[in-house]
Amino acid sequence: MSASTRESKLVFQTLNVRREAAVLFVEISAPPMNLEGPELVGDLVSLIQQSEVDDTVQVLVFKSADPDYFISHVDVTRIKENRDAAARLNGDPSIGQLYRHLSASRLVSIAQIEGRVRGVGSEFILACDMRFAARESAIFGQFEPSFGVIPGAGGAQHLTRLMGRGRALEVMLSAQDYDADLAAAYGWINRALPAAELNDFVRSLALRIAGFPAMGHAVVKERVNAIALPTVEDIRRDSDLFLEGARTDEFQELTQAAMKGGFQTRNGEMDLARLVGEINEHRTE
Amino acid sequence: MSASTRESKLVFQTLNVRREAAVLFVEISAPPMNLEGPELVGDLVSLIQQSEVDDTVQVLVFKSADPDYFISHVDVTRIKENRDAAARLNGDPSIGQLYRHLSASRLVSIAQIEGRVRGVGSEFILACDMRFAARESAIFGQFEPSFGVIPGAGGAQHLTRLMGRGRALEVMLSAQDYDADLAAAYGWINRALPAAELNDFVRSLALRIAGFPAMGHAVVKERVNAIALPTVEDIRRDSDLFLEGARTDEFQELTQAAMKGGFQTRNGEMDLARLVGEINEHRTE
Amino acid sequence: MSASTRESKLVFQTLNVRREAAVLFVEISAPPMNLEGPELVGDLVSLIQQSEVDDTVQVLVFKSADPDYFISHVDVTRIKENRDAAARLNGDPSIGQLYRHLSASRLVSIAQIEGRVRGVGSEFILACDMRFAARESAIFGQFEPSFGVIPGAGGAQHLTRLMGRGRALEVMLSAQDYDADLAAAYGWINRALPAAELNDFVRSLALRIAGFPAMGHAVVKERVNAIALPTVEDIRRDSDLFLEGARTDEFQELTQAAMKGGFQTRNGEMDLARLVGEINEHRTE
Numbered sequence: 001m002s003a004s005t006r007e008s009k010l011v012f013q014t015l016n017v018r019r020e021a022a023v024l025f026v027e028i029s030a031p032p033m034n035l036e037g038p039e040l041v042g043d044l045v046s047l048i049q050q051s052e053v054d055d056t057v058q059v060l061v062f063k064s065a066d067p068d069y070f071i072s073h074v075d076v077t078r079i080k081e082n083r084d085a086a087a088r089l090n091g092d093p094s095i096g097q098l099y100r101h102l103s104a105s106r107l108v109s110i111a112q113i114e115g116r117v118r119g120v121g122s123e124f125i126l127a128c129d130m131r132f133a134a135r136e137s138a139i140f141g142q143f144e145p146s147f148g149v150i151p152g153a154g155g156a157q158h159l160t161r162l163m164g165r166g167r168a169l170e171v172m173l174s175a176q177d178y179d180a181d182l183a184a185a186y187g188w189i190n191r192a193l194p195a196a197e198l199n200d201f202v203r204s205l206a207l208r209i210a211g212f213p214a215m216g217h218a219v220v221k222e223r224v225n226a227i228a229l230p231t232v233e234d235i236r237r238d239s240d241l242f243l244e245g246a247r248t249d250e251f252q253e254l255t256q257a258a259m260k261g262g263f264q265t266r267n268g269e270m271d272l273a274r275l276v277g278e279i280n281e282h283r284t285e
Numbered sequence: 286m287s288a289s290t291r292e293s294k295l296v297f298q299t300l301n302v303r304r305e306a307a308v309l310f311v312e313i314s315a316p317p318m319n320l321e322g323p324e325l326v327g328d329l330v331s332l333i334q335q336s337e338v339d340d341t342v343q344v345l346v347f348k349s350a351d352p353d354y355f356i357s358h359v360d361v362t363r364i365k366e367n368r369d370a371a372a373r374l375n376g377d378p379s380i381g382q383l384y385r386h387l388s389a390s391r392l393v394s395i396a397q398i399e400g401r402v403r404g405v406g407s408e409f410i411l412a413c414d415m416r417f418a419a420r421e422s423a424i425f426g427q428f429e430p431s432f433g434v435i436p437g438a439g440g441a442q443h444l445t446r447l448m449g450r451g452r453a454l455e456v457m458l459s460a461q462d463y464d465a466d467l468a469a470a471y472g473w474i475n476r477a478l479p480a481a482e483l484n485d486f487v488r489s490l491a492l493r494i495a496g497f498p499a500m501g502h503a504v505v506k507e508r509v510n511a512i513a514l515p516t517v518e519d520i521r522r523d524s525d526l527f528l529e530g531a532r533t534d535e536f537q538e539l540t541q542a543a544m545k546g547g548f549q550t551r552n553g554e555m556d557l558a559r560l561v562g563e564i565n566e567h568r569t570e
Numbered sequence: 571m572s573a574s575t576r577e578s579k580l581v582f583q584t585l586n587v588r589r590e591a592a593v594l595f596v597e598i599s600a601p602p603m604n605l606e607g608p609e610l611v612g613d614l615v616s617l618i619q620q621s622e623v624d625d626t627v628q629v630l631v632f633k634s635a636d637p638d639y640f641i642s643h644v645d646v647t648r649i650k651e652n653r654d655a656a657a658r659l660n661g662d663p664s665i666g667q668l669y670r671h672l673s674a675s676r677l678v679s680i681a682q683i684e685g686r687v688r689g690v691g692s693e694f695i696l697a698c699d700m701r702f703a704a705r706e707s708a709i710f711g712q713f714e715p716s717f718g719v720i721p722g723a724g725g726a727q728h729l730t731r732l733m734g735r736g737r738a739l740e741v742m743l744s745a746q747d748y749d750a751d752l753a754a755a756y757g758w759i760n761r762a763l764p765a766a767e768l769n770d771f772v773r774s775l776a777l778r779i780a781g782f783p784a785m786g787h788a789v790v791k792e793r794v795n796a797i798a799l800p801t802v803e804d805i806r807r808d809s810d811l812f813l814e815g816a817r818t819d820e821f822q823e824l825t826q827a828a829m830k831g832g833f834q835t836r837n838g839e840m841d842l843a844r845l846v847g848e849i850n851e852h853r854t855e
């Protein structure tokens with residue numbers, strides 16, 4: 001298969017893909033705010049499938065076309081569709097298993113983060129092999145517990161292993177926003193960098209890694225994953241618990257209150273930490 | 286049971302409890318230096334028992350009435366009494382199991398630390414779900430190995446999981462004092478904050494968490510604990526090893542030498558790291 | 571056995587040993603660049619064997635006689651001889667098992683790092699119980715994946731446990747050099763200190779620990795290792811995978827290209843991160 005044939009297949013609804021050497025630079029573009037719906041899930045499935053069988057691809061770099069939102073979070077109105085889209089990869093209707101597949105892949109994945117990345121977006125970058133963020137603009141949140149549920153796609157698994165029990169509990173139970181410096185101090189990301197340097201840093205790193213022998217990538221990932229990657233069962237259990245919680249009246253009521261307050265809108269989520277606090281204040285009064 | 290009835294039961298020898306919304310603010314007050322003796326252990330047992338059955342309580346915040354000592358450490362003259370007091374919770378005569386019960390509880394626990402917190406005090410904050418400390422005044426020590434014994438209530442378990450093998454070995458084998466910034470860098474605590482901001486920060490965080498759905502607290506704690514909480518067996522083994530060590534002549538001799546040097550006195554423990562160094566210098570001459 | 575008899579046995583080809591109280595200060599001196607060959611491996615075996623049976627020794631401090639190189643890495647031309655030398659300890663022909671033996675020993679080991687420490691050198695300091703480095707001069711690298719292989723002596727095991735999945739993958743897959751501040755932020759080392767303070771800091775710490783009861787060292791190490799020390803099987807598997815990779819044509823070709831570029835020379839390895847990038851650029855053109 002020629003390179004041009006391969007290129008021509010990499011056309012997506014929500015991803016702009018540019019190739020350089022053995023690196024695919026993948027820009028997430030799902031206006032108006034990079035919510036994760038079935039189009040983005042489906043595109044991620046296709047991208048991973050096509051890249052894995054193409055041995056001229058070694059590294060995937062993920063960034064966002066939207067300076068304010070990397071991936072905002074799951075589209076809560078389309079959870080069922082998302083699961084159907086994810087199931088196309090290996091039959092398991094779970095975003096968490098899709099993400100875990102990426103973590104376990106021979107492909108090296110790097111997240112280059114500007115703007116907000118919360119909920120299932122945070123879980124996506126946690127599934128990537130490395131995470132670098134713009135000090136001035138990146139904002140992190142794993143806010144699902146403010147709706148009474150556990151993160152459904154591996155967030156609790158990764159956060160606990162990366163930052164330990166105390167900080168993982170704080171991050172999730174507080175449902176707060178975290179800036180890049182604090183995220184780096186906690187181990188949520190590898191490093192916070194000045195926004196002006198981020199793109200060059202990640203590009204150089206990706207090209208460097210892509211130039212090294214593929215057999216090294218595979219064996220290192222296999223051995224690191226054997227220690228630190230959550231098991232399929234752990235991911236499945238969290239997913240089940242999330243779905244269980246999402247069926248409760250309490251979750252449904254909070255979601256409706258949040259929608260009225262601006263949830264799933266660009267403006268409404270600029271300060272999501274405040275929004276989830278307010279809907280819960282209302283609830284307990 | 287009415288709120289006022291509940292309030293009236295929360296009267297303790299060594300704890301001052303104030304309630305706000307679904308948060309209990311618990312001030313440890315066991316003059317002259319917040320040594321952990323059977324009164325404090327017994328009060329912690331009662332507090333936990335009463336709070337767990339009261340579903341209007343979601344969060345416990347622990348702070349100290351003494352600006353110099355949060356919990357100094359166990360009263361070494363009353364280890365047997367402490368164990369009897371701890372056994373009231375579930376029959377296991379072990380401070381470590383009492384602490385682990387708190388970690389595993391649906392209640393969210395937050396330590397707000399000013400002053401010295403060493404030995405079994407450090408193990409208490411490690412069992413809490415989150416730890417925030419005053420940059421100017423908090424001092425941390427897990428100094429048991431300077432008496433030839435392992436921390437008896439889970440300290441080695443938590444420190445190793447939070448900060449990794451190298452730093453956990455350093456902290457325990459050196460028996461040094463650590464300030465809040467270094468404790469944060471090592472992962473011993475979540476964050477060091479300016480003393481002037483600490484109380485407001487923790488109060489806001491506690492009230493925020495308490496306002497979120499209880500079902501979220503429970504499921505997040507369950508899944509995080511499944512990864513990062515030491516097992517009952519691990520806690521028991523450390524407790525047994527501590528008791529074994531505490532029965533040796535070497536431990537007894539060091540304890541007596543320490544008592545002569547000011548151990549278990551306010552003044553003598555202001556610089557405990559120096560004190561434990563001196564009694565061992567004497568020993569090896 | 572008298573102290574003088576013991577002293578007289580501590581004569582090595584590549585180590586200068588000085589004793590103070592219960593501490594052995596061990597200076598690595600294998601000119602021209604502290605490559606790890608069979609002489610150094612054999613000396614480490616002898617040092618560990620002799621120290622373990624001498625109950626007047628409690629702590630080993632490792633430093634380097636060469637300000638630019640602590641341990642540069644394995645001498646790739648002598649891997650078979652190194653394995654034979656390591657096998658003298660307990661029959662297992664593996665540097666990783668030699669290192670693991672040190673980690674599991676009752677002896678407390680401290681690495682005092684100035685200059686470059688890469689590859690099997692990084693794995694050595696990771697096997698030590700604690701690691702302190704000079705902020706101005708220490709440089710860390712775990713660059714084996716740039717030759718297509720996994721670190722063969724436990725590096726992947728320790729790095730993953732110390733710094734988590736994302737940073738461990740970055741460190742190994744990037745094959746970059748890391749300075750002491752970044753190494754400390756990532757948890758590779760305990761702390762970075764000003765070079766002018768490093769020696770006094772480590773000497774004081776070593777003497778302090780050596781003055782505490784030996785039974786405390788042993789029980790703390792046993793319990794921490796039960797949580798955080800890689801198993802014998804994990805070390806063996808990495809070693810096997812390294813040897814498998816090192817037999818490939820790709821590894822051999824890269825090694826030969828590196829040799830032409832200055833690999834295993836003092837000058838050539840001052841900027842090894844650049845060198846391994848260049849040989850791979852050449853390869854993929």
